Structure formats: structure tokens, C-alpha cells
Amino acid sequence: MSCDLFLDLAWLPRPPAEFKDMCRRLTGSASGAAIQLLASFALDATQSTRLARIIRALQEPGRPLPPLTPMKLGVLANGTIDLVIPALVAGAARHGILLECVTADYGLFAQEALDPRSRVRTARCDAVLLALDYRAFPFAPSPGDATAAATNVEEAIAFLNRIREGIAACGAVCILQTLAPPAEALFGSMDRSLPGALRHLIEGFNRRLTAGLEGTADVLLDVAAIAETVGLAHWHSPSQWNLAKLPFADSCVPLYADHVGRLLGAMRGKARRCLVLDLDNTLWGGVIGDDGLHGIMLAEGDAVGEAYRSVQRLALALRERGIVLAISSKNTEEVARRVFREHPEMLIREEQITVFQANWDDKATNIKAIAGALSLGLDSMVFLDDNPVERGLVRQILPQVAVPELPHDPALYARTLAAAGYFEATAFSDEDRRRVAYYERNARRVALQERAGDIDSYLTSLDMEITFRPFDLTGRSRIAQLINKSNQFNLTTRRYTEADVAAVARDPTCATLQVRLADRFGDNGMISVIICRTLPGSTWEIDTWLMSCRVLGRRVEQMVLREILQQAREAGISKVVGVYRPTDRNAMVRDHYAKLGFTQIEDDGTSRWMLDTATEIEPAPMRVHRTSPADLHA
């Protein structure tokens, strides 16, 4: 399914099929966290309406719905804003605000602002959104007449300021919108340079509007920028304006509402403060543990490398404005840190990362530890990771953490992260600039505490299917590739050619396995390779056991061992011996056999481990498809 990054809020997960039922269950529970969770899907008009209806029903004075902060927003518009209100309520909840909207009758925005007894002015609003487009202002194009143009802009600003003063009189903050110019040009390109042309007038107005915000408490919503981003032709729909006076196309409502939501959230201190980054295939192309310092893609001038550089550049720009950077990566710490220290194309330096977590523990546990070290709430964290399984795990176990969906193309990672608007701000001060230094000084030692949540139920929800087959012709080249490329999860690091692999497959004294894993995100392909050789005394020695690090923490090892033991028993084998040959890359599997219940029998640099094939290994939550050698010969 193709998805427009901006119009479809592509950084948000799509709502599940049971969204309607989830909304119904909300009615009974009345939990602010559950509301925020449902609001954090990419909702269409009907879904927002449904959620907004339930939020309204749960909103009672004096009933707090933490973590949501209540806010009352007046909405004054010159068009029909009714269709936008439910989306505003949902968009605000997504950003931590429990929103109540007060609207004016159609066409009465100026009266509502100026009359001290009006509904909006007497409602004790926290803020009033002036949702006005260019049609609300007395623009009178006067192409070529600079004096008339300047006067006209001043008239429009004076009109706006009278409305602002009316709102200020009731104690509410004004949210002011820049104007999106219409898509229709009069002269053409000259419209921008010709005084008095409508585009020129609107640009003048926008400049005066933004300059007039200096030193006031009022807040800017840059609608002109939102409209430019999606394109003016998408933003303005002449048909919908004529039909129902919709000030912008209904397809833009979710994006507009999310922008209002992030602004309200920022006004109430809900903007995020820390960006947690994955490393492999997020900050650089490739896997450092397997591809090595010279194998990862990060070069300027290389199309792949530049995609990752743009992620690094954005992260650094965020750091400059006070967003704390942290790393959560499944890697050996020394290997990961070496890239920061030694790779000439790295833009982010090691000391710019406030908390660096590279280990083999699950990411939910790590992100919790990072938040603890920074004394930040989980609702301050954003987690960027290319791997949908890691994203799903963090979302399920730590729903307060914002986890953007990412498109397939890494060139769009930076744009997607920026589009999500997690770090919206309404002010920028020297203090913000110094904030990172503050966090660096105060970061506590990272303590990995107990596991952050129920990993098992997440693994079950992945709907995994593991497939075991002996080596065959189809798998041969991929098997050889894995044998020659895997460094980290590789117990013996023995390299074999394709011819060797073919010979092993034919050798009756060898037992082989190629393992594939699929889950609800798709097929991971071949992820593990095993070779066992028969020794005297009805023993198998595990000559080769390797696995792709992409499926770490999914209990694949356990299922592989189950399969090895079952095949061993079928072959009349009573003992399995595992071998660990340490290299400078495979420290992560030093305790592999110990963890699986083997007993150490030898350690002379290379360690050897033994297990009785009668041992029962608990199954992991996945379906098993197996073709055993016996099946092939049948």
C-alpha cells in the first residue's frame, strides 16, 4: 500500500482492524493512557470522530485522566471548522492533551472575538485558535501599486490585531495562523515579486504576523508551511470550499490536526526531549559486527551512505537545539563505539551521545535504563529503529515512548523523523541550548534493572514460524554466504566454500540444518545454519552454529537446539558436544552453551560443552515446520 508521508501521517502505525472494539472498551475503563494510545494510530475522519465522541463522554469536570492534561480551546474560523474538531480532539490526545473545544456559529468569528459576552470569550479558554485563511481578510489586490499594497497589508494586520486584543481580554493565549496563498496565479512567477499581487500581499501579511509575535505570549501555527509541504493544490480544494466552505481539503485534516496537537502539547511541556537511536541500518548502512569498519555504508557521495548521513545530520541539529541523544543497539559495546572513534565518515562523535547502550538485552529494558539515567520520563523519549520487530516490542512494552514507523527507503528516515514533530517548541532560549550539557553532567550511571515487561506475550504476538531443512541445492549459496559472513553469532567461525557445503550435505556422517524464520512483518529468510559431525561413541559435535543477529532475543536458539536433539535421537545419538572458539568478534556467544544447559567439559582456549540428547528443551512461541533427513529419504 502506498502511503503519503505527510497526508497519511506515515510515522504513525495504522489502526488495527479491531479499532472500533478498542474504542468501545475505552468507555468502561476511562484511562488517559488508553486514550492516548488509541489516538496514536493514524486515524481517518471516521475513526477520529469515533474516538473524539468517546473522549467527550469521558470528560467530566473534576475527573482527571492522567497522563493527559486538560485544555480548553476556542476555535474561531471563517470557514466550516466542524469537520476538523474531532480530528483536533484526537490529535491533541496523541500529544498528551485532553482537549475540549468551544466553537462559534458559522461566520461569526469576529463577533465572537470582539463581544465580551460571547460564548468563546466567556468559556475561560486556555487558548483560542484563530483558524483563519486568506478569505477572512480584506485583501484587495492592486497589482503594481506598492503604496496601496502596503496599506492593504496594514489593514489586514489591524483587523487581526483587533481580534487578538479581544481574545487577550479574556485571558486566553492566541494561536495565530500564517496564510496559505491560493494555488491560482494571476501573472505567474511575477506574483511573488509584484507589489499588490495576492501572493505578494499574503507574503507581506505573513511576515508582519510573525514579526508581531515577538515578545508576546501568542503562539504561531505555520499553516503556510504545512500547505507548502503538501502542495497548495492539495491544500486548497475549490470544490470543497464551494460545497461546504471547508477552509482546506478534507485530506489535509489529519495533518493539520496533528500540528495543532503538537503545538498544544508543546505549550503544556509535553514535547519530547530525548532521541534514542539504533545503530546498524539506522545510523549507518549494514551491520558493524558482521560487515566491519570498512564494510558499513556511510560515505559522502554514495547514495546509500548519504541516506544515513542525513539521519546523523538531523540528530546533530536536534542536539544543537537541546535534544539529548542516546544509543540503544544490539552490539558488542566496544565494536559499536569503535565506529564513533575510528570511522572517518561518522558525523556524530562519541561524546555527543549522552547515554550509550550497546548490549544484547532487549531494547525496552535498555530504553527504560536510558530514561532512568537521564531522570527523564518515558514520555520524553523517541526511539528510531529500522527494524519493525524492535519497534513493535518497544511500542507494546513501553507505550509512552514515541516510535515512528519508517519507510523502506533509508533516504526518507530523516524526513519521516522530522515530519513526526516530536520536538515541537514554542520558544527557544539559551537555556535550551545549554540543556544537553546539563543532562550530560547529571546523567547517572546506567542501571539495567529487571526486564521492562512481558517479552513472551510480545513474542507470541509476532506469530513466528520457523522452518528446518537439511542443506539442499536451493539453499547452498545462501548457506555458504552466511558461513563466510557471520562473525558475531558464530560459535566456531569456520569458513566453508560452496563446494565444502555441497560435500557436507552429501556426507552421511554429517547432519545439517538450514533455518528460516517468518513473522507477521514478513519473511526473514535463512537466519541460522548448523553442521553436526558424528564422532565415535554415538556423539555429535556441533561443528558450526551461526545465526543472524536480526533475530536475536526471539528464542530461535532454543528451538534450534530442540531440533538438533530430536534429529540426534532419531539418528540414535546419545550426546551432543558444542564447541566455542573465541574470536575478537564473537564474545556475545561465549555463554551460549551454558545458557542452553550444556555442561562444560574442556577449556583450553577453545571450550567444549556437552548435553545429553534425552534433555527436554521447552518450546518457544512459534510454529514449527520441519523436514528431517528421514522425510527426504522416504
Next chain:
Amino acid sequence: MDEIYERLEPIFRELFDDDDLIVTPQHTAKDVEGWDSMMNVQLMLSIERAFKVHFSASQIASLGSVGELAALIQRMLDQAAPGS
């Protein structure tokens, strides 16, 4: 034509929040609770999105029943995919 009604029904049900609503050609705005002018705009926008069609104001104004709506959708789909 049946297929159009099958696709219209969930749109009506979702919009009017009524899981039992049955859409028939004879239905008019008077027969459905809450079908006011604003709802009508939302209905038209939902249908435009779902069927990937675009109605002009005069087409919308000419509609008197669900049957006429379905016929209009059919005509527009036929124009969009000639020969199919």
C-alpha cells in the same frame, strides 16, 4: 451495482454509527437519523475517498436517494475505467 451497495453500507454504518443500518436504493436523507446537511457533506467526502471519484456540486445537488447516488458512482467508475 450490488458491489456498490456492499461498499456503501459500511460507509453509512460507520458515519451514522449504526451497525444495523441497511442501505436500500429507496433510502433518502429523511429515513436516516442524523442525516443533515453537514452529515451529507461528510458522506460525500467519505464516498469520494472510498471510491476514488470526485463529484461536482451540481451532481451532489441532483441526488435524491441512495439509488441515484449508487447510479452516479457507477457512471463515474465506468468513465474512469472504460471498457471494463
